[in-house]
Amino acid sequence: MPQAVRYDRFGELDVLRVVEVPRPVPGPGQVLVEVRAAGINPGESSIRRGQLHQRWPSTFPSGQGSDLAGVVVELGPEVSGFAVGDEVLGFTHDRASQADLVLARADRIVPKPASVSWEAAGALYVAGATAYAAVRAVGLRAGDTVVVAGAAGGVGSLTVQLARNAGAVVIGVAGADNHDWLRGHGVLPVAYGEGLADRIRAAADGPVDAFIDLFGADYVKLAIELGVPRDRIDTIINFADAEAYGVKSEGSNEASTAEVLGILAGLLDQGTLEVPIAAVYPLSEVQEAFRELEKRHTRGKIVLRPGG
Known part of the structure; x- marks a missing residue:
């Protein structure tokens, strides 16, 4: 059986x-x-x-x-x-x-x-649809600077690639063990922990246009501290802060279609997504x-x- x-x-x-x-x-x-x-x-x-x-x-x-x-x-x-x-x-x-x-x-x-x-x-499916929805939710355009918290996890590793494919400058918050991988995918890595806001500002060298939180904790509050417009902040995990601060919480539910899955499979086939x-x-x-x-x-x- x-x-x-x-x-x-x-x-x-x-x-x-x-x-x-x-x-x-x-x-x-x-x-x-x-x-x-x-x-x-x-x-x-x-x-x-x-x-x-x-x-x-x-x-x-x-x-x-x-x-x-x-x-x-x-x-x-x-x-x-x-x-x-x-x-x-x-x-x-x-x-x-x-x-x-x-x-x-x-x-x-x-x-x-x-x-x-x-x-x-x-x-x-889950990671890809979530990443697709999050990138779409913050309206990335070529030349934007976006921070991705949890940048090397299952969802994050796809989110940073889709954001780079959109032409954005991507700052990835992750542990030091993942910084080489992020650099290899065109991402500017920064370590999490005390002093993160200053490290992000230094890496951005200008305004932060969007923020994608894939980890939780206090990243929604950090995004607001960095001056990111609330309609360009998306969290897939901290639903309480999304409601409290009026930011987005779009994830896999907003991209659960065969059409999106086909797009992602096509990117894998073309070698533009890993x-x-x-x-x-x-x-x-x-x-x-x-x-x-x-x-x-x-x-x-x-x-x-x-x-x-």
Whole structure:
């Protein structure tokens, strides 16, 4: 029988387990995908702990995961444009992709370019859609200076690249271990911690036009201190400060479409976007994968490989 990640109650890593489940049957407009890679995301940790229950309620037993890439193995009724054997990438909103087999709506998958690895394809959706939405939210134009907090993480590593593709000068807040990677992608790195505002001002050598907060903490307040217009500040994590200070909180929900996913996949295919892969774990080691993720020092994405 196929296997899938499940948990029966809110909690820490010990609630996660891999269990046998019935083979899913695709309904109208659905395809069944044999998963080759599924990225994991910080939001899934918060949901598992019950911290986002008011925003995204849970029912038990709960599955986990949105990102997916794999091979179509069965078509439901009323599906066109895909065939058994197609290699695809996409997403599900059913918390189900960390599994051997997953049902996906046909309008939430796109063809996987042959040049794109399974790991990059399977890690693209949440981080890519979030980065796309955040860059769009702050209205970047060529010549703008934008600060990205959490610049080397799963979302940040894509956000800085999309911002550079838009022609912006990008200042990336990250730990020293990631500064060489950021420089290699045309980003001006600055270390977080005491004195950050002064380091940002020195790197910017002029006004800061936009700010993208991918970490939380006090970065919204810092952006305001730096004089960034509030309609050009976006946080994907600090919803309380977004409401308190009237800044934006646009993320993956604002870019969860096959059209956006196709754009991002095209950028990967063209070599103008890279998904850094920090680590790959078999599905059976889902607890270890999230243990690494929850340290919050990962460069790029952590991926699960079902069947491993």
